[in-house]
Amino acid sequence: xxxxxxxxxxxxxxxxxxxxxxxxxxxxxxxxxxxxxxxxxxxxxxxxxxxxxxxxxxxxxxxxxxxxxxxxxxxxxxxxxxxxxxxxxxxxxxxxxxxxxxxxxxxxxxxxxxxxxxxxxxxxxxxxxxxxxxxxxxxxxxxxxxxxxxxxxxxxxxxxxxxxxxxxxxxxxxxxxxxxxxxxxxxxxxxxxxxxxxxxxxxxxxxxxxxxxxxxxxxxxxxxxxxxxxxxxxxxxxxxxxxxxxxxxxxxxxxxxxxxxxxxxxxxxxxxxxxxxxxxxxxxxxxxxxxxx
Amino acid sequence: xxxxxxxxxxxxxxxxxxxxxxxxxxxxxxxxxxxxxxxxxxxxxxxxxxxxxxxxxxxxxxxxxxxxxxxxxxxxxxxxxxxxxxxxxxxxxxxxxxxxxxxxxxxxxxxxxxxxxxxxxxxxxxxxxxxxxxxxxxxxxxxxxxxxxxxxxxxxxxxxxxxxxxxxxxxxxxxxxxxxxxxxxxxxxxxxxxxxxxxxxxxxxxxxxxxxxxxxxxxxxxxxxxxxxxxxxxxxxxxxxxxxxxxxxxxxxxxx
Amino acid sequence: xxxxxxxxxxxxxxxxxxxxxxxxxxxxxxxxxxxxxxxxxxxxxxxxxxxxxxxxxxxxxxxxxxxxxxxxxxxxxxxxxxxxxxxxxxxxxxxxxxxxxxxxxxxxxxxxxxxxxxxxxxxxxxxxxxxxxxxxxxxxxxxxxxxxxxxxxxxxxxxxxxxxxxxxxxxxxxxxxxxxxxxxxxxxxxxxxxxxxxxxxxxxxxxxxxxxxxxxxxxxxxxxxxxxxxxxxxxxxxxxxxxxxxxxxxxxxxxxxxxxxxxxxxxxxxxxxxxxxxxxxxxxxxxxxxxxxxxxxxxxxxxxxxxxxxxxxxxxxxxxxxxxxxxxxxxxxxxxxxxxxxxxxxxxxxxxxxxxxxxxxxxxxxxxxxxxxxxxxxxxxxxxxxxxxxx
Numbered sequence: 001x002x003x004x005x006x007x008x009x010x011x012x013x014x015x016x017x018x019x020x021x022x023x024x025x026x027x028x029x030x031x032x033x034x035x036x037x038x039x040x041x042x043x044x045x046x047x048x049x050x051x052x053x054x055x056x057x058x059x060x061x062x063x064x065x066x067x068x069x070x071x072x073x074x075x076x077x078x079x080x081x082x083x084x085x086x087x088x089x090x091x092x093x094x095x096x097x098x099x100x101x102x103x104x105x106x107x108x109x110x111x112x113x114x115x116x117x118x119x120x121x122x123x124x125x126x127x128x129x130x131x132x133x134x135x136x137x138x139x140x141x142x143x144x145x146x147x148x149x150x151x152x153x154x155x156x157x158x159x160x161x162x163x164x165x166x167x168x169x170x171x172x173x174x175x176x177x178x179x180x181x182x183x184x185x186x187x188x189x190x191x192x193x194x195x196x197x198x199x200x201x202x203x204x205x206x207x208x209x210x211x212x213x214x215x216x217x218x219x220x221x222x223x224x225x226x227x228x229x230x231x232x233x234x235x236x237x238x239x240x241x242x243x244x245x246x247x248x249x250x251x252x253x254x255x256x257x258x259x260x261x262x263x264x265x266x267x268x269x270x271x272x273x274x275x276x277x278x279x280x281x282x283x284x285x286x287x288x289x290x291x292x293x
Numbered sequence: 294x295x296x297x298x299x300x301x302x303x304x305x306x307x308x309x310x311x312x313x314x315x316x317x318x319x320x321x322x323x324x325x326x327x328x329x330x331x332x333x334x335x336x337x338x339x340x341x342x343x344x345x346x347x348x349x350x351x352x353x354x355x356x357x358x359x360x361x362x363x364x365x366x367x368x369x370x371x372x373x374x375x376x377x378x379x380x381x382x383x384x385x386x387x388x389x390x391x392x393x394x395x396x397x398x399x400x401x402x403x404x405x406x407x408x409x410x411x412x413x414x415x416x417x418x419x420x421x422x423x424x425x426x427x428x429x430x431x432x433x434x435x436x437x438x439x440x441x442x443x444x445x446x447x448x449x450x451x452x453x454x455x456x457x458x459x460x461x462x463x464x465x466x467x468x469x470x471x472x473x474x475x476x477x478x479x480x481x482x483x484x485x486x487x488x489x490x491x492x493x494x495x496x497x498x499x500x501x502x503x504x505x506x507x508x509x510x511x512x513x514x515x516x517x518x519x520x521x522x523x524x525x526x527x528x529x530x531x532x533x534x535x536x537x538x539x540x541x542x543x544x545x546x547x548x549x
Numbered sequence: 550x551x552x553x554x555x556x557x558x559x560x561x562x563x564x565x566x567x568x569x570x571x572x573x574x575x576x577x578x579x580x581x582x583x584x585x586x587x588x589x590x591x592x593x594x595x596x597x598x599x600x601x602x603x604x605x606x607x608x609x610x611x612x613x614x615x616x617x618x619x620x621x622x623x624x625x626x627x628x629x630x631x632x633x634x635x636x637x638x639x640x641x642x643x644x645x646x647x648x649x650x651x652x653x654x655x656x657x658x659x660x661x662x663x664x665x666x667x668x669x670x671x672x673x674x675x676x677x678x679x680x681x682x683x684x685x686x687x688x689x690x691x692x693x694x695x696x697x698x699x700x701x702x703x704x705x706x707x708x709x710x711x712x713x714x715x716x717x718x719x720x721x722x723x724x725x726x727x728x729x730x731x732x733x734x735x736x737x738x739x740x741x742x743x744x745x746x747x748x749x750x751x752x753x754x755x756x757x758x759x760x761x762x763x764x765x766x767x768x769x770x771x772x773x774x775x776x777x778x779x780x781x782x783x784x785x786x787x788x789x790x791x792x793x794x795x796x797x798x799x800x801x802x803x804x805x806x807x808x809x810x811x812x813x814x815x816x817x818x819x820x821x822x823x824x825x826x827x828x829x830x831x832x833x834x835x836x837x838x839x840x841x842x843x844x845x846x847x848x849x850x851x852x853x854x855x856x857x858x859x860x861x862x863x864x865x866x867x868x869x870x871x872x873x874x875x876x877x878x879x880x881x882x883x884x885x886x887x888x889x890x891x892x893x894x895x896x897x898x899x900x901x902x903x904x905x906x907x908x909x910x911x912x913x914x915x916x917x918x919x920x921x922x923x924x925x926x927x928x929x930x931x932x933x934x935x936x937x938x939x940x
Binding site for chain 1: 303304306307309310312317319330331334387388391411413414415416417418419421422423425426427430431432433434435437447449451452453454455456457458459460461462468471475506507508509510511512513514515516517518520521523524525526527528531532534535536538539540541542543546548549
């Protein structure tokens with residue numbers, strides 16, 4: 001079977017999810033890893049170049065990362081080619097000419113097993129495919145974006161002040177999120193210090209982003225980001241169903257909350273009933289020590 | 294400016310979703326239905342344009358089962374001007390739904406089509422880009438802001454580290470990630486007004502769209518794996534508990 | 550179950566319930582601060598809740614009393630302190646102006662009750678006249694073109710937020726206060742007149758915020774009238790007919806308090822029910838013990854009965870039929886039921902029920918007021934008995 005992987009780059013290197021896809025594609029059959037070269041992602045130039053490539057090479061399966069741009073490009077590509085499309089896949093298996101994928105539905109409240117007719121286009125959730133630490137970087141074929149197809153005009157990039165060196169939330173292996181229990185944006189250094197000690201990204205509950213304490217892009221949950229890190233630490237988050245929908249697939253969940261009946265404890269592997277202001281600094285210190293020893 | 298929003302009615306985000314006896318659909322008895330959250334953001338975004346310029350017309354449409362009428366009524370109560378319903382089986386293929394919406398767009402001739410970035414039932418995020426594709430329009434995905442600019446619109450899109458700003462000539466389509474303000478609650482006078490509005494209805498078949506589309510078949514559904522009962526640490530002194538947790542994460546969970 | 554209610558009325562209540570669910574994060578802080586955030590009042594204005602009882606010709610929604618009762622139930626279930634403010638503003642104050650105001654007064658005053666900037670106040674009670682309202686001592690004397698009002702009003706809801714208050718004062722000889730006998734028609738109410746007094750009028754001041762058992766975020770303050778000056782147009786309705794107006798205002802208000810009691814009881818019982826299902830003791834959910842579940846069952850029945858009484862009174866009012874006795878019956882039954890319900894909820898939660906972290910202790914404290922204001926339970930019995938035994 002022929003598989004085409006559309007890789008993405010971030011800060012020079014291939015995204016982790018692209019490496020995951022490449023590894024999976026190689027395990028499934030004859031894989032081509034493709035990168036679309038252009039100044040920045042734009043749907044029409046990208047889909048135009050990619051559709052031509054797919055029509056020429058006729059891969060059975062096109063795989064993209066279920067990233068912000070991957071999901072957009074995948075959907076439009078599938079519509080252009082009239083191929084079956086499944087988004088945000090978390091598991092996939094091929095037998096004969098049938099592709100069966102696992103994917104969350106209803107904001108993660110249900111897992112569905114879906115039979116997809118090939119040829120197909122799928123986007124795969126970052127972190128869904130295990131990646132051996134030793135995985136070699138794949139050979140990447142470059143494809144020029146078809147700028148003649150562009151109908152939009154890029155105006156500018158407006159940076160957000162707060163986000164900086166930390167890893168992106170969607171791909172982070174460790175995430176520390178803060179909720180209303182932190183009482184105000186002035187206490188966010190507690191969340192950030194712990195995230196730094198763990199080498200992770202910073203997230204927030206919806207109550208926090210709604211209150212304007214933190215930017216929207218940090219929101220974890222049904223109308224924010226769905227994340228699947230190895231370690232998710234929830235500080236002062238009560239665990240509204242919308243929040244749980246975005247993080248219950250994390251491998252290990254730690255929750256710190258004063259209220260022993262908080263819903264977050266129902267999904268936590270390790271629950272700490274404590275005041276975040278007392279516990280978090282001590283825990284940050286303990287993490288630093290544990291990691292350095 | 295005329296803005297058209299295709300919306301979808303889905304189980305309310307606050308309800309628990311459970312799998313039906315057939316093992317491949319969800320239980321619908323007793324479910325509270327609402328406008329999909331991202332569609333609500335799209336509506337709020339459009340209504341904010343209308344607040345700024347009263348000549349703006351905001352229309353909503355849905356392709357879905359008859360119960361979707363309540364979602365349209367809700368959109369009217371929030372302040373939308375027009376609503377129409379295309380009655381279809383829930384099993385209509387996504388690409389066919391996009392084709393049906395394209396017909397509606399061609400008739401309604403909006404300047405801007407706003408779609409929620411995904412409907413929180415199948416969570417595919419297909420309809421927005423697919424509708425743009427069927428129409429042959431440009432689209433900008435996951436926007437958070439619209440700034441009108443003489444025959445065009447500046448569309449702000451949240452990406453890592455900031456916003457990309459794209460200018461699109463109208464008509465154009467955008468998928469919506471979030472509005473600047475939370476979606477408004479319908480006002481009581483809005484509800485009364487909405488009750489008096491006609492919601493024209495027609496059958497999916499009457500649009501005569503090509504309904505061929507590749508198959509996608511749900512073969513099973515299950516609740517997400519239950520997480521085993523976790524360990525609860527309490528009543529300890531903060532330092533000791535912190536040490537204990539760090540040790541557990543390193544030696545037992547192996548995530549440090 | 551919402552008997553006597555049509556689809557539209559239910560839809561209005563559902564919309565308010567949806568909005569009110571979002572209040573949860575602000576309630577604890579507001580109760581501690583002892584004030585309703587201005588933004589919440591503004592939202593109520595924007596949603597059209599404040600104007601829902603005001604007729605369409607006056608810029609309101611013209612919704613029925615049934616719809617208003619359902620809305621007050623929803624507000625009370627979410628936040629009792631807020632429902633009190635709305636009940637007074639949109640029920641009693643707006644109702645009195647709609648019934649008795651001239652076209653000019655309606656045009657001038659009603660928009661200020663629905664704009665979401667403040668909440669109107671109704672100033673009847675005084676330090677020495679509570680249940681015996683006719684014994685009020687506040688006086689109004691002609692002063693040039695207008696009036697000069699002197700006196701002290703006590704326990705005035707919304708005083709701090711009010712653009713104006715309806716103040717009841719006696720016109721005539723200031724000292725002619727005749728002690729009235731309960732239940733007997735007496736000349737004591739002679740001369741009582743309703744005035745519209747802007748809170749920023751000369752000689753008007755608001756006393757300190759009262760510290761209460763419950764309803765902490767609802768403002769209850771004294772209103773001090775020290776030579777307060779108002780114009781000739783300040784008289785609402787007929788001079789000397791104020792007492793009947795006050796009683797009519799309270800009749801409608803009692804439906805509101807009944808609805809509020811229903812909302813409070815419903816919310817407390819719902820917390821108790823969830824707790825009884827989840828909480829395990831002796832290896833079982835505590836809801837499996839009859840000692841826990843029987844009171845909840847009993848109170849569920851009383852809750853349904855109370856709601857029916859409240860909505861029936863509202864339904865009669867909407868049809869222009871007499872409803873004084875029915876409003877009193879609803880208020881008496883619902884408020885007494887709310888005492889039992891909130892206390893049962895606290896008891897179900899045991900030690901947790903006594904703690905601030907769970908809302909039931911607040912519902913118990915807030916609900917306590919419902920047997921007292923707008924006529925104590927004793928006064929309701931008096932009203933019912935009087936109407937029952939009148940030939």
